[in-house]
Amino acid sequence: MKEILVIYHSMGGNTRKMAQAAADGVGRIEGACAKMRSAGEATLEDLLSCDGMLIGSPEYFGYMAGAIKDFFDRTYEKGHTDKRVFRKPFTLFISAGNDGTGALTSIERICRGYSLKKVFEPIIVTGDIQEADLERCVEAGQTIAAGCVAEIY
Numbered sequence: 001m002k003e004i005l006v007i008y009h010s011m012g013g014n015t016r017k018m019a020q021a022a023a024d025g026v027g028r029i030e031g032a033c034a035k036m037r038s039a040g041e042a043t044l045e046d047l048l049s050c051d052g053m054l055i056g057s058p059e060y061f062g063y064m065a066g067a068i069k070d071f072f073d074r075t076y077e078k079g080h081t082d083k084r085v086f087r088k089p090f091t092l093f094i095s096a097g098n099d100g101t102g103a104l105t106s107i108e109r110i111c112r113g114y115s116l117k118k119v120f121e122p123i124i125v126t127g128d129i130q131e132a133d134l135e136r137c138v139e140a141g142q143t144i145a146a147g148c149v150a151e152i153y
């Protein structure tokens with residue numbers, strides 16, 4: 001069974017909706033299961049044990065949420081040197097009021113430091129979350145999960 005980590009932070013609920021949709025997408029793929037974790041509760045072990053991941057953050061003050069940054073701070077030293085993290089497939093989803101690029105680029109930069117492999121175009125949603133946005137999150141979850149099951153990454 002391939003384990004896909006969906007890690008997110010959400011104060012107002014928007015990013016949580018996207019995370020739930022991504023996890024639902026993972027669940028539609030036979031042979032994969034989603035492990036949904038808020039950034040505050042996620043651990044180094046979650047990062048090491050998963051087969052792929054989706055990371056979701058709101059944009060706060062032109063940057064990723066502090067809880068997401070805290071997760072990276074807590075796991076980077078041991079995470080980026082561990083061969084289990086090298087080239088692990090991932091993508092990102094961002095909820096923002098009107099921009100989102102600051103959150104996206106700051107997370108992408110850190111993910112390059114971990115040597116993660118981006119395999120799906122990151123999703124930025126500005127404003128209210130629409131059904132079509134959630135469908136893209138479902139598709140992201142399905143794509144990462146299906147690729148991991150097929151071992152194509």
Ligand SMILES: Cc1cc2nc3c(=O)[nH]c(=O)nc-3n(C[C@H](O)[C@H](O)[C@H](O)COP(=O)(O)O)c2cc1C
Nearest residue numbers: 010011012013014015058060061062096097098099
């Ligand atoms: C403290 C704070 C700072 C924010 N800063 C930005 C920002 O820099 N750029 C932006 O586009 N939206 C900004 N927003 C709007 C949020 O990104 C947006 O409401 C998002 O959907 C919140 O996600 P959440 O409901 O998962 O917390 C900010 C919201 C808050 C509460």
